[in-house]
Amino acid sequence: MLLDKLFEYLGNGSAAILPKPGNNLANYVAGAILLALLGVFVDYGRMLWLRSKLVSYEIPNWIDCCKPTDLGKPPGPRPWPIVGNTFMLPDTKPWFWFEELSKKYDAQLITIWIGRNPTIWVCDAWAASDLFEKKAGIYSSRPRMIVFAELGAGQSNFLNMYTTTPAQRERWRAHRKLMHQGVGVQAVRRYRAFQNDESRVVAYDLLTRPGDYVKHFERYATSVVSIIGFGRRVESSQDPIITEVIAAMHVAADLNVPGKTFPMLMETFPALSRFPNAIAPWKHGLGRKRGRNFFYALAAEAGAQEGHEDSFVKQIFAQSEKQRLGVEEIASLTGNLFGAGSDTSSSTLITFILACCAFPETLEPAWEELDRVIGPYRSPAWEDEESLPYVKALVKEVFRWRSVAIIGGQPHAPTQDDYYKGWLIPKGSWIQGNVWAIHHNEREFPDPDRFNPKRFLADSPDSRPFPGERGYMTFGWGRRVCSGQALAEQGTWITIARILWGFRVEKTKRPDGTVVEVDINDYTNGLNWRPQPFTCSITPRSAEIGKTIRREGRQALEELEQYRGETKCEEQVCADRQIISSAGIPTGTSVRAYLIPQKRKRSNGDGATNDHEQRRKRSAASLESATEFDDAANKWRISDLEEQLAAKDAQLHRRIAEIDDLHDKQIKYQLQIQIRDENIAKQSSELKAMTAKNQLQAARIQQSDTTINQQAAELERRAAKHEQNEELQRSLLKQDILNELGQTIASALSTWSVADNNPGQQPNQSQSDFLTQDRQIKERLDKFWRQCRFLKEPDEE
């Protein structure tokens, strides 16, 4: 505090150090030095005292909470007075160093002193989950951030809000609720149609201009949030929303990385941030609020326009009175969609392209799955997600492998003193997740630098336990978890699935056949990092797929037509003047004016303006300011040319699309004629086959008729023969009967003559014999008559 005062004194009161009549300058200086030394001494005492508390012995259950070696071991390098560990920080990407330190100290948490402030880096997934998730009630506030909040996005910005007091918590909740209404899990399902269309346009753009893949991704990500926010899409990568916002985000991301230089040193000496920009080069021009005005102007313009009543900005204006939203808050709520949503999403897609080039073997299973489930005649749709488990795992691996928010976005701050495994985490201190270390721990992710989607397949031997069901911590934690997570996850899935389905993404080949290697470690230095520019080859996987991409791309553009619009330029003055003036922005000021402040004052085409000259004179002492102005003027001129170029580009694009359209129609008709010809040929050959079949069947019928006739004749012949046989049998039988009859009669006659000729001879014997023979003759005669009746023909009756 003392040092603060000293710097404040030196800063604000530069006049005070000038000698005044009667003052002894030497005494002044000596007094100041003495005071400063005393300040340094007291402050260093405070630092050491606090540091000693970082290893606490007031642990209720220290036996099970930490290894004995942890006790007494400082969880970070020893700080120096005033500068802390600042000068030990590496020039770039300090997260690697923090990871090394956590390994060196075998500690999940380490402490680095940025100047006089301890910052605690959580380098372990389980510790991050224990603190940020399980103790979310304590760890959901933000620390004081000079660069990011006070000089940057503003303290009233939802990203930076404190939640220490009930009033702050109530304000933060109101903003969170609005964000949920805009981009919460439920809300983003409504955006699937246009998000899918924008992703189809990306595929279409990759087909026509693959070399510009970075621009396509930036346009896509910005357009999606622009439709959500303002109900209008971003058609060209020259749109100021892209050029300005993404560039601003890169600057902000670079400035907010802990480093040994300014502006991060203002975090430890806040007084330095109060110097006017003109004499404070260490501020890098921060704190001008231009961004806020720009976003408010955009919001007011979109809010005043007809249509798209469900856009986020209209919801915000509808609730602004009830929620007592000020201009800054409205600007930040809409601006956050762009600030937090466009650079992050596009950088993630660039990382995906790098992974495709560096690890081509991981693409084969994805292609197999996509060919099996989707085929070439349509691209993946939302409903396919569950049928494409490998693609889903690949998207998760993209989120893990090189997570865009590599230090977990903004720091958290506990709202009270807390202890974790013996370490004190002081109230209000800066505690931040080192996502790099968390996602590169061998225990959870073996061979962590290898891009390996199988880690996210449950039955794979490469999968390991990890806190939380998602398996990664890319979107932060607890109550401060990224508000746009659902939107980013669904958009990243659909775009990656479509690119995998449609394209062969690989390293570029030189004319001599050698490949241009890619470097998986060549990333930018920002807190949202992305691969440094690299070349790659992006070609459609087949001609049929190429056709589908074109067809779907054009269909998507037609569907997106309803969101057509453009960021207003100078001549298109903001419509809602009342809102603008109530916001303290002069009426008639264009949105564009907040991007390039001096444009309206330009008097002639050569760029030399009166205002410019005056400003040069006024600020002769501030070379930086003048250069800055020159930059702005040049930027405006370039931007004009770029606009013209973009318009020509758009015209050319439309013309190419028309020609493509005609070409496609021609191909379509030719295809239809071909299909019809094929149908006719097929039908006539079927007819021929049927006729031949019929003829064959007729011949068969004829043949079977002949057979039947022959069989009938044979039957007749057999019947006649049978009759003849029967006749023969009957006559033979008649003959037999007649013979027998003759014999019977003969025997009767002889019997009767014997009896007549020998009367009285052995009468009894003869009598009985005679009677027997007589009876036998009668029986034989009876039988004979029966047989005769049997043989008799009916007509012979």
Ligand code: HEM
């Ligand atoms: C790949 C894309 C994205 C990544 C990796 C990402 C990552 C993050 C991270 C790490 C945080 C800090 C969380 C914490 O403090 O614990 C965050 C906060 C935030 N993000 Fe995202 N983000 C992404 C996309 C988006 C999108 C698309 C939006 C909006 C449309 C968005 C809006 C926000 C907001 C408003 C916050 C602040 C939350 C708060 O402080 O309570 N983000 N994001």
